[in-house]
Amino acid sequence: MKRIGVLTSGGDAPGMNACLRALVLTAHANELEVVGFQYGFNGVIEQQYHHLLPYHVNGIIQNGGTILKSARCEAMHSATGLQRAAQNLHDLQIDALLVIGGDGSFRGCVELSAFYNGRLLGIPGTIDNDVDGSDFTIGFATALDTALDAIDKIRDTADAFERIFLVEVMGRHTGYLAVAAGIAAGAEQIICPELASELDLDRIALHVEQARKHRGNCSYIIVLAETMYPGGVSALAADLEQRGIECRAAILGHIQRGGRPVGADRILATKLGAYAVEQLLQGAHLMMAGEMNGQAGLYPLARTGEKKKQVDSYLLRWQQQVAQY
Numbered sequence: 001m002k003r004i005g006v007l008t009s010g011g012d013a014p015g016m017n018a019c020l021r022a023l024v025l026t027a028h029a030n031e032l033e034v035v036g037f038q039y040g041f042n043g044v045i046e047q048q049y050h051h052l053l054p055y056h057v058n059g060i061i062q063n064g065g066t067i068l069k070s071a072r073c074e075a076m077h078s079a080t081g082l083q084r085a086a087q088n089l090h091d092l093q094i095d096a097l098l099v100i101g102g103d104g105s106f107r108g109c110v111e112l113s114a115f116y117n118g119r120l121l122g123i124p125g126t127i128d129n130d131v132d133g134s135d136f137t138i139g140f141a142t143a144l145d146t147a148l149d150a151i152d153k154i155r156d157t158a159d160a161f162e163r164i165f166l167v168e169v170m171g172r173h174t175g176y177l178a179v180a181a182g183i184a185a186g187a188e189q190i191i192c193p194e195l196a197s198e199l200d201l202d203r204i205a206l207h208v209e210q211a212r213k214h215r216g217n218c219s220y221i222i223v224l225a226e227t228m229y230p231g232g233v234s235a236l237a238a239d240l241e242q243r244g245i246e247c248r249a250a251i252l253g254h255i256q257r258g259g260r261p262v263g264a265d266r267i268l269a270t271k272l273g274a275y276a277v278e279q280l281l282q283g284a285h286l287m288m289a290g291e292m293n294g295q296a297g298l299y300p301l302a303r304t305g306e307k308k309k310q311v312d313s314y315l316l317r318w319q320q321q322v323a324q325y
């Protein structure tokens with residue numbers, strides 16, 4: 001093995017740069033060349049790349065975003081696109097491709113393996129933490145802190161006006177971030193797909209009334225995952241208002257994807273970047289480098305999207321029991 005490729009794909013996540021740094025430094029120490037493809041799989045298909053040397057990655061461990069840029073790539077969903085990607089990798093004599101992304105990007109790797117002769121390895125990077133085979137994905141810890149910072153500020157103004165707030169956090173297919181942020185912010189309600197597929201507005205309204213019966217007028221925060229209500233939180237606020245519950249809506253949105261990675265993300269990213277290169281040299285193929293119970297390990301790429309990762313049901317149940325008091 002002489003030359004490896006790397007790309008960041010799907011939603012960017014704080015810590016992707018830290019991962020790139022560890023990966024390039026480990027490759028350099030093992031006399032491997034690294035080619036960085038830009039804009040996710042688009043860079044492979046459109047041949048947008050440059051060689052990555054240690055000096056390119058020095059001083060980036062603390063930066064959010066990704067120096068390689070990220071994107072989604074429609075062409076990967078067709079055989080023509082996959083063939084073109086594989087051909088370009090063969091032409092560039094890339095012996096292995098490392099993909100930092102989520103389970104969608106890993107499905108792309110599995111599809112690519114039908115055409116590409118080199119090795120494929122994934123590293124989990126997404127704020128959603130919805131990848132099986134790793135307790136945490138790179139970016140989740142930072143996104144949680146960012147969401148908490150925002151919700152704590154919302155609590156201040158909610159307290160001052162004794163208002164009800166709906167706060168929408170990201171999470172395309174999962175409420176992992178919503179549950180974690182809701183618990184850590186002391187939210188009165190958490191609404192996520194793991195708890196209910198449809199919202200019961202009467203139940204939400206009743207819960208608010210019960211809380212006010214116990215506590216008198218008070219601030220009241222509902223944290224919900226982004227996909228939970230057609231039309232989003234603004235529509236939900238309007239519909240609750242019709243039931244006599246006046247509330248304000250706040251969408252945290254893409255700020256959750258940015259910012260300096262927190263220590264936990266830098267450490268996870270460094271560990272997985274280094275481990276992925278080492279495992280590649282040991283012959284790993286079609287695997288994801290993840291961390292479970294503090295130990296780095298490999299997990300089949302094809303199984304990373306099984307979506308079995310559970311939100312913390314113990315904390316959710318406790319939150320539901322006590323939230324109105």
Ligand SMILES: Nc1ncnc2c1ncn2[C@@H]1O[C@H](COP(=O)(O)OP(=O)(O)O)[C@@H](O)[C@H]1O
Nearest residue numbers: 010011072073076101102103104105107108111
């Ligand atoms: N089934 C698939 N076949 C081929 N490529 C895919 C597939 N699913 C996703 N991809 C590629 O991975 C990219 C990122 O996937 P996406 O689901 O948006 O993000 P993430 O990797 O963060 O889950 C897609 O834009 C596409 O290029």
Ligand SMILES: O=P(O)(O)OC[C@H]1O[C@](O)(COP(=O)(O)O)[C@@H](O)[C@@H]1O
Nearest residue numbers: 010011102126127128170171172257
């Ligand atoms: O940046 P976009 O294209 O609007 O995507 C938003 C989505 O990306 C995410 O931030 C990350 O999702 P992925 O990691 O699966 O790409 C989701 O939480 C959110 O739903």
